[in-house]
Amino acid sequence: AAKQSGKNRCATYDASFDERVQRHNDIMKKLRGAIHRGELDVVYQPIFSRTEDGDLNVEGAEALVRWRHPELGSVSPAEFIPAASEAGLTHDLAVWMVGRVARQLSQWRELAPALWISVNVSVKELHTYRFAQAVSELLIEHGIRPNRLVIEVTEHDFSTQVATLIAQLSALRGTGVSIALDDFGAGYSSLNQLDRLPIDIVKIDRDLVAKDDGGLGDLAPVIIDLGDRLGLTVIAEGVETSRQLELITARHSPLLQGYLLAKPMGASEFEAGLPGKDAQRATERSAPRAAA
Ligand code: C2E
Ligand code: MG
Ligand code: MG
Ligand code: MG
Secondary structure, X not given: OOOOOHHHHXXXXXXXHHHHHHHHHXXXXXXXXXXXXXXXXXXXXEEEEEOOOOOEEEEEEEEEEEEEEOOOEEEOHHHHHHHHHHOOOHHHHHHHHHHHHHHHHHHOOOOOOOOXXXXXXXXXXXXXXXXXXHHHHHHHHOOOOHHHXXXXXXXXXXXXXXXXXXXXXXXXXXXXXXXXXXXEOOOOOOHHHHHHOOOOEEEEOHHHHEOOOOOEOOOHHHHHHHHHHOOOEEEEOOOOOHHHHHHHOOOOOOEEOOXXXXXXXXXXXXXHHOOOHHHOOOOOOOOOOOOO
């Protein structure tokens, strides 16, 4: 590329820019029918607790959407979620995800009565109260208690006034589902959100957990401690090395999620890894819930 003339370089840049715009538009167009064509799927990434002896127990799972298009191949949610948002499809996607998860929970009711599952939702979705309504209806339809479901929202797409956001999250939380603040510590996180928002769980972003050398980020223990003090359940995301695992559990006991422990997987693989009914300790546990 360094040998290219200025003119060519310019042409190359334009072409790839055009390509990106075209792909984005293409994705937006194709995404509209994706749900109905059955192109979307859900994978589950286990979330573990760790005992003092070092045993790992599955407490819950994060549901992550996957899209396999016949021509585009598999498209990462990091790429198509923004397109979904622009195409006005966040409601359809969120409702579809909650429906799938509720159905899955009902299928696993016998096998894993204490399991909870989290679903990611764009904050945009909260602008309408019909989401809380839709969630309630889907849970009733599948006979699932709301304390089996967690809704994850990401701080970086908070564009709303905090007061509005608090009202919206409260309405959702009022249905009995738990709320997780996702990707905390990525970008410009505001510490006082932790204190002000009606949330139950804080998920510490991978960037805070992982150092390039495989060690633990210096701020991770501080944020875990802060979450603990505020009465929140802390989940450390993106645990990739055993060194991170050891350091992060040395003084605290956050819940753990990351490639070291388990990658996202299809429902049947997840099911195969569940300990089975007899091994479930307390069937009355619910998804993490903060006091107030
Ligand atoms: P997220 O909610 O923070 O989800 C965690 C992402 O990190 C997932 O990527 C997961 O596969 C990945 N991950 C988990 N453990 C590790 C690890 O140890 N190392 C590394 N490098 N990565 C790890 P995924 O599935 O590609 O999703 C990316 C993002 O797309 C999610 O980030 C979430 O913001 C969004 N997303 C996924 N599914 C949905 C959905 O159904 N609805 C909405 N609105 N957003 C979704
Ligand atoms: Mg998430
Ligand atoms: Mg996250
Ligand atoms: Mg993340």
